[in-house]
């Protein structure tokens with residue numbers, strides 16, 4: 001079993017003031033001593049094309065190497081039009097290809113999300129969980145971290161001002177570390 005659990009985190013938002021990137025930063029502050037989180041920014045990915053998958057762009061090569069080096073994945077997703085944003089789905093698609101070279105295979109994953117709506121990315125998260133089935137990521141079921149009305153809980157500087165939201169992020173990170181260790185023991 002690895003001494004430290006190394007998590008790779010990324011957000012499905014490229015927005016500078018993103019609430020989801022704020023969740024990731026909070027997760028980094030709350031990570032237990034026996035774990036670490038590295039964040040990958042999803043900018044610079046071209047739209048996926050099967051014509052390019054055998055010689056992918058450098059950003060994809062780097063992303064897949066980071067995924068493979070990580071013990072677990074942590075995703076913070078916004079909700080766009082009742083689903084996950086295209087940048088997130090595009091990155092998942094790139095790293096799953098070409099067929100037989102799926103970097104996600106068997107990776108534990110924790111999922112959280114923040115939106116300004118009342119359902120706090122629930123619909124996006126269930127679409128994301130559906131994609132996890134095919135790429136064989138192994139999602140943590142609970143806690144579900146669905147931050148609704150994010151503009152009232154995260155300030156313009158990206159600080160989570162709502163104590164309950166901070167607690168849920170901490171709970172998720174700790175549960176993901178435990179989930180990863182549990183899967184490593186049974187591997």
Ligand SMILES: Cc1cc2nc3c(=O)[nH]c(=O)nc-3n(C[C@H](O)[C@H](O)[C@H](O)COP(=O)(O)O)c2cc1C
Pocket residue numbers: 013014015017018019020021078079080081082083114115116117118119120121
């Ligand atoms: C294209 C688009 C679609 C959106 N659709 C939804 C939606 O379905 N549900 C929701 O709660 N918020 C929706 N929103 C609002 C997002 O919750 C809000 O923009 C949020 O700040 C995005 O996350 P971020 O702060 O991490 O960028 C949408 C925003 C955009 C730009």
